[in-house]
Structures are given as structure tokens and as C-alpha cells.
Amino acid sequence: MQIIISNRSGIPIYEQIKTQIKEAIFSGELQEDDLLPSIRQLAKDLKISVITTTRAYNDLQEEGFVVNVQGKGCYVLPRDKEMIKENALLKVENGLLDAITAAKLGGISKSEVIQMLNVLCEEENYE
Amino acid sequence: MNNIIEIDKLKKQYDGFALNEVSFHLQAGYIGGFVGPNGAGKTTTIKAILGIIRPDSGQVKIMGEEVKEGTAKEFIGVVMDNPFYVEDWRIKDVEAAVSPFYSQWNSTQFHSYLKQFHIQTNKKVKELSRGMKVKLQMAVALSHGARLLVLDEPTSGLDPVARDEICGMLQDFVSDENHAVLFSTHITADLEKIADFITFISDGEIWYSGTKDELLEKYVRISGNPREIPENQKARIIGYREHSTGFEGMIQATDSRQFSSKFLIEPVTLDEIIIFINKGRKNDE
Numbered sequence: 342m343q344i345i346i347s348n349r350s351g352i353p354i355y356e357q358i359k360t361q362i363k364e365a366i367f368s369g370e371l372q373e374d375d376l377l378p379s380i381r382q383l384a385k386d387l388k389i390s391v392i393t394t395t396r397a398y399n400d401l402q403e404e405g406f407v408v409n410v411q412g413k414g415c416y417v418l419p420r421d422k423e424m425i426k427e428n429a430l431l432k433v434e435n436g437l438l439d440a441i442t443a444a445k446l447g448g449i450s451k452s453e454v455i456q457m458l459n460v461l462c463e464e465e466n467y468e
Numbered sequence: 469m470n471n472i473i474e475i476d477k478l479k480k481q482y483d484g485f486a487l488n489e490v491s492f493h494l495q496a497g498y499i500g501g502f503v504g505p506n507g508a509g510k511t512t513t514i515k516a517i518l519g520i521i522r523p524d525s526g527q528v529k530i531m532g533e534e535v536k537e538g539t540a541k542e543f544i545g546v547v548m549d550n551p552f553y554v555e556d557w558r559i560k561d562v563e564a565a566v567s568p569f570y571s572q573w574n575s576t577q578f579h580s581y582l583k584q585f586h587i588q589t590n591k592k593v594k595e596l597s598r599g600m601k602v603k604l605q606m607a608v609a610l611s612h613g614a615r616l617l618v619l620d621e622p623t624s625g626l627d628p629v630a631r632d633e634i635c636g637m638l639q640d641f642v643s644d645e646n647h648a649v650l651f652s653t654h655i656t657a658d659l660e661k662i663a664d665f666i667t668f669i670s671d672g673e674i675w676y677s678g679t680k681d682e683l684l685e686k687y688v689r690i691s692g693n694p695r696e697i698p699e700n701q702k703a704r705i706i707g708y709r710e711h712s713t714g715f716e717g718m719i720q721a722t723d724s725r726q727f728s729s730k731f732l733i734e735p736v737t738l739d740e741i742i743i744f745i746n747k748g749r750k751n752d753e
Contacts, residue, residue: 351735355681385639388632391498392664392679 342371346387354389358397366406366417367428377407377415470496471532472616472648478516478526485672487512489526492667492677496615497645499638501659501680502652503738504669505746510652513669514620517650518544531615542570545609549621551601555594559587559604570612581607599630606637617641617649623658631655635662656738660684666738670745680738688724689740691716692731701726707744708751718744 342365346357365371377398378386384394398415401407405424407415444454462468473494480487487509494500502510515521516528519535528535531543553562559582567573582589585603587596596604602622609617617638623631635658638649653659659666659680666683668676676683690705694715702708704726705717718740724733736744 353681353685381643381645385636385643388635388639388661390662390664390680391642393681396681 344383344387346389354387355393355397355400358383358394359400362397362401363406363428366420367425371417373417373419375417376413377417379414472496472530473500473517473650474527474529474532475513475517476527476529478513478528479524480512480516480521481524482512485509485512487516487523487672490669490672490674491526492674494648494650494665496648497642498664499642499649499651499662500665500667501656501663501738502650502667502669503654503656503659503742504675505742508669509672510669511620514618514650514652517618518546542572542612543615545606545612545614545617547602547605547609547617547619547622549602549624551593551605553593553604555592557593559589559591559593562593562604562608566608567612572613574611574613578607578611581610598625599627602626602630602634606634610641615647617647619649619651619653621653622651623653623655631658638662656742660738668741668745671749675745683741684736684738686721687718687736687741688721688733689716689736690719690724690727690731690733696728696730698726707747709747 342362344358344361346354350357362371362377371377377383380391380394380398384391387394398407398409402409402415405421406418408418409415440454443449444451471493473492475493476491478487478490485507490509490513502513504510512521516523517530517535519541553565557565563575563578567575579589582604585600585607587600587604587607593601593604605622619638623634626634638651639662641647642649651659651663663680665678666676666680667674668683687706691714694710697705697715701723704719704723705715706719708717709715718736719727727733
């Protein structure tokens with residue numbers, strides 16, 4: 342798994358770690374029972390504070406993505422189907438909202454947008 | 469909680485300067501940054517930790533034991549911006565001079581660090597570059613079983629490569645969760661990276677002591693047109709400075725709702741916090 346931290350994005354570092362680990366879980370790159378790098382190791386590798394790393398891991402545990410086993414490390418939990426669907430729905434919604442905003446700005450009508458969506462689905466063979 | 473440093477209501481009065489009830493602590497396993505403008509009391513506090521000065525009142529405990537003059541030194545490794553070694557000493561003389569002070573001196577370890585840092589034992593102290601002098605002190609500090617490393621301006625005057633190396637060494641040092649580092653510096657970029665906790669001292673008083681992340685999230689930088697500031701909100705701006713094309717300052721992040729999107733609100737750096745706090749104190753005077 343790769344974690345790449347930007348110091349210039351303005352997004353807090355613990356958020357960046359969380360997002361990237363979550364994405365790795367959603368994409369299947371991290372599987373159930375995979376062991377995350379230790380908090381100390383990750384802090385050292387990324388040259389960041391131990392507290393920042395701890396916070397990211399604690400948040401992931403609270404949100405049900407990983408479990409911390411005392412003295413062993415942080416393991417990836419089985420993927421919850423509901424959670425994955427929820428995440429996908431959120432992404433679709435955001436993408437569609439962007440499309441609607443762009444359509445409004447460009448004076449494109451609702452029916453044109455829906456038509457375009459249908460065409461695109463067809464092109465992608467998405468039934 | 470396993471505190472390596474515990475300072476409680478430390479007072480020390482000098483002519484024209486005083487430490488006023490300084491209290492903070494540092495847990496094992498973590499790196500604490502110690503920041504504040506020049507003359508704020510950083511070095512005086514460090515001297516109290518090292519048992520070089522006697523406090524007027526209050527308490528300094530290292531690993532649970534109260535510091536009396538000359539007691540805790542075995543467990544503390546010290547790195548200053550300029551070492552107290554005699555300039556004409558060769559490196560082997562340095563070992564001969566310092567090792568008798570430490571019951572747990574480990575000569576093998578010392579020489580392995582020298583090798584790792586590429587320091588030749590026949591060189592004289594004065595022939596070492598600044599970075600090498602810092603590394604030599606680190607080698608000494610890491611060879612006598614220190615639990616606490618106290619660094620006073622170790623990275624000032626060092627190039628980015630040497631600073632990066634030293635930051636990595638500090639992270640290694642605390643990684644077994646038995647050691648701690650107190651790191652006083654003006655180069656806050658180093659602390660912004662690796663420090664877990666920040667203790668901020670200003671005019672002899674602790675202004676903040678807690679996690680670095682909380683400090684950096686607590687405040688935001690604000691700038692914009694001074695005429696747009698609602699009249700009752702101006703007092704909330706810390707370190708307010710007006711110039712020909714606008715104003716800048718710092719506000720608590722929770723106050724940012726009071727300011728419209730006409731203002732630029734962005735994350736604040738440690739450097740900016742130090743500057744705004746200092747400026748704020750001058751504005752108040």
C-alpha cells in the first residue's frame with residue numbers, strides 16, 4: 342500500500358492518511374486481516390508525528406475499518422457491504438452534483454443531461 | 469501515564485526577567501517541541517531541567533525524581549548549538565573527558581555512532597563542521613544510556629540534509645517508547661514535521677502546552693481588507709497588523725464563522741503563531 346502525504350494541500354495529514362487507507366480498503370488492495378504498518382513505523386517513514394498517525398488509526402478503528410490488537414498491531418476488518426455501497430452512492434451523488442452545476446452554468450437543460458447520461462451508460466455497456 | 473519530564477509551577481526571578489509558574493510535562497515515547505521568541509525563558513527552563521540552576525519555587529521532576537543540582541544528569545543527554553568541549557581536544561580526548569561522568573558509558577556504541585556519522589577520532593573538535601559538532605554531541609548523548617534528550621537549538625545553522633538526518637535520529641530514539649526528546653528550536657519547520665507535543669513559552673509564561681495537531685487546528689490565519697472587518701470582531705484578531713494593501717492576523721478557528729468569505733482564511737504555521745502572539749502582546753502594551 343502506498344501513502345503519499347502532501348504538505349501543501351491544506352488537508353490535515355491525519356485526514357490524508359485516513360482517506361488513502363480507506364481507498365486501499367475499498368479498492369481491495371488491502372484485504373481482510375491485512376496488517377497495517379505500525380504507528381511508529383509509519384510516523385518514521387513519513388517523517389510525521391506519532392500523535393498524527395495514532396489519530397488516523399483511531400479514527401479508522403472508530404469508523405469500523407480496522408481493529409487494533411494490543412501488542413500486535415492494526416488489522417483490516419472484513420469489508421461491510423452496506424458501507425461500501427454507502428461510499429459508492431456518495432461518490433455517484435457528488436459526481437452527479439458536479440455535472441448538474443456544470444450544466445446550469447452552461448445553460449444545458451435537464452432533459453439534455455439525462456439524455457447524455459443514458460448515452461454514456463450505453464457506451465460503457467452499463468445496464 | 470509515564471512522564472519523563474514533569475515541571476510544576478516553576479519560578480525563577482532574575483533582574484528584569486522571570487519564569488512565572490511554568491508547568492508542563494512530556495510523556496515517554498514522544499518528541500516535545502519547545503518554542504517561543506528569544507528571551508522568553510526557554511534556556512532558563514532547560515537549565516532547571518538539567519539542574520544547572522536552582523528554582524526559587526516549584527518543582528522539576530525527571531523520571532519521577534526531583535532534580536537537585538547534579539542528580540539527574542546520568543539519564544539526560546544534552547545537545548547544545550555549541551558543544552562545551554575544548555576546541556583543541558581530539559575526538560578521543562572528548563571520550564576520555566566525558567566518559568567518567570557516566571556509570572553506563574558504552575565505548576563500543578560511541579565508536580559505532582562515530583563511524584555511522586563519519587567522524588574521525590583523530591580530528592580536533594574545532595575542525596568539525598557545525599553539523600558534525602551536533603552529531604558528535606548526539607553520539608555522546610546516545611552512548612550513556614540517556615532516557616531523555618534535551619536539545620537546545622541543535623539544527624540552527626545546519627543544512628537541510630543534516631537537519632533531516634537529525635530529525636530521523638530523534639524519531640528512532642523515541643521509537644522504543646521509553647525515551648523522550650525535548651527539542652528547543654527556532655526552525656519550526658522541523659517541529660512541524662516530527663514533534664508530537666508543543667510547549668510554547670512567551671514572557672516567562674507557558675502560553676500553550678499540548679499536542680501539535682491541536683495547536684495548529686485551534687487557530688487560522690486571516691487576511692483581507694481592514695474596512696470589511698465588523699467593528700465588534702476586530703478585538704478577536706490576534707497579532708493584528710495593517711499595511712498599505714490590507715491586514716493580516718490570527719483568529720481562533722471557532723471564530724472563523726464570524727468572518728465572511730470576503731476574507732482569506734487559511735491554516736496557520738508554527739512560525740506565524742509565534743509572530744502573531746508576540747505582535748499581539750506588543751499591540752496590548
